[in-house]
Amino acid sequence: MNDTTHSLRIRPGVLSDAPAVLALLDAAIVWMNGRGNTEQWGTTPYSRKPGGTERVERYLTENAPHIAELDGRPVGALVLDSGPSPQMPIPPAGEPERYVRLLVSDRRHAGRGVGAALLAHAVVETRRAGVRLLRVDCWAGGGGELVAFYERCGFTPTESFLSGSWPGQVLARRVA
Numbered sequence: 001m002n003d004t005t006h007s008l009r010i011r012p013g014v015l016s017d018a019p020a021v022l023a024l025l026d027a028a029i030v031w032m033n034g035r036g037n038t039e040q041w042g043t044t045p046y047s048r049k050p051g052g053t054e055r056v057e058r059y060l061t062e063n064a065p066h067i068a069e070l071d072g073r074p075v076g077a078l079v080l081d082s083g084p085s086p087q088m089p090i091p092p093a094g095e096p097e098r099y100v101r102l103l104v105s106d107r108r109h110a111g112r113g114v115g116a117a118l119l120a121h122a123v124v125e126t127r128r129a130g131v132r133l134l135r136v137d138c139w140a141g142g143g144g145e146l147v148a149f150y151e152r153c154g155f156t157p158t159e160s161f162l163s164g165s166w167p168g169q170v171l172a173r174r175v176a
Contacts (some may be wrong), residue, residue: 013065020074076105078118095161140169
């Protein structure tokens with residue numbers, strides 16, 4: 001592990017984290033667009049998307065949000081729920097699960113393990129809840145880079161899906 005993951009602190013998220021989470025999402029869109037990826041999250045800053053701010057506020061009040069901090073500054077966010085978004089065409093798990101509804105990290109710390117640390121935290125929280133299945137869905141386009149990231153973090157691809165023209169992949173991880 002590097003210095004970033006050693007000094008990373010993960011704490012429960014609260015409503016007052018909304019501006020920081022929106023800033024992380026906005027920066028991620030700028031980063032993706034700079035790499036030519038305009039399909040995953042579009043080109044409009046998340047904070048200016050209709051319902052974007054409200055969605056983040058719901059994540060922080062109705063779900064299980066977690067914030068990764070370095071030196072007291074948010075550098076990542078994870079939101080866990082009991083299942084996928086009802087708007088996504090994803091089949092039910094058929095058993096209790098925890099579902100990663102949001103994972104975003106500060107691109108200035110890319111490659112330093114922030115996202116992987118948040119996913120490891122999701123495993124701990126899933127186990128703590130007495131649940132054995134952790135799932136996530138992600139964008140499967142762009143050569144599958146995001147799918148490969150989740151595979152490196154211990155997830156296995158299960159179902160593929162289309163949400164309109166958006167290619168998605170569901171991945172699962174068993175928690176002992």
